[in-house]
Amino acid sequence: MASQWYSLVSQKLFLARTLLEIPEQSSGNGNAVHTPVQKLQHEAVIQGSIELLLRARRLLLVMITRLYQKRSEEPSSLAELASVIGEQATEVGQLRALEQETGSWWNYLDQLETAQSRPPAARKTVNAENIIAVSAVAGPDRSAQALLKTMNAIKQFTDNLEEQHGEW
Structure with a gap:
């Protein structure tokens, strides 16, 4: 039943929201993360939330196949769907339109997945001889x-x- 998959997608989204609200509760006063432990916890929250969003997207694809009564299929990409x-x-x-649209949630998740699946770029050390240019970290906004x-x-x-298919 597709509604079970809808519930599962909703659950992953709810858990991601819950994770993202943790730093607000612990810092309380709006100050930036300071201690190494807080920085580590913040990174865990961000990466965990990203993984939950990516999982929700995959489950959404399965939900769509169930709406089309394809019970044995579990696509993991738009091409497979x-x-x-x-x-x-x-x-x-x-979804194809969202995939092509710059700034769409689908496109943004593609960027996050790519960034999360690669090691961080090596950073150059800053000293008096190479401080000419400053570059920002490239990649999607992980805020x-x-x-x-x-x-x-x-x-x-x-x-x-869910609403559209529930009307049938």
Whole structure:
């Protein structure tokens, strides 16, 4: 039943939100993370939230296959979903559009997945001879606000999908 998968996707999103709210509770006063332990906990929260969002996206693909009554299929990518339910399916078209749209939640999750799956870039040491240029860390925004925005977009997409198919 697809609604069970909807519940599972919603659960992963709820857990990600819960994780992202932990730093707000522990710091309380809005100050930046200072101690090494707090920095480590903050990184764990961010990475854990990203993993939950990525899992929710994969489960969303499975949910869509269940909506199309493909019980034995569990796609892990948009290409696999398209091969299971067909390229002409409305959801595949919607997700393809999101995949191509810069700044969409699907595109953002692709960036996060790539960044999270690679070791961090080596940083050069700063000294008097090489302080000419300063470069910012390249990669997607990993802030709690950006992750919450993405989570809300996934939740909205999932809710709309469940509502549309629930009407049938």
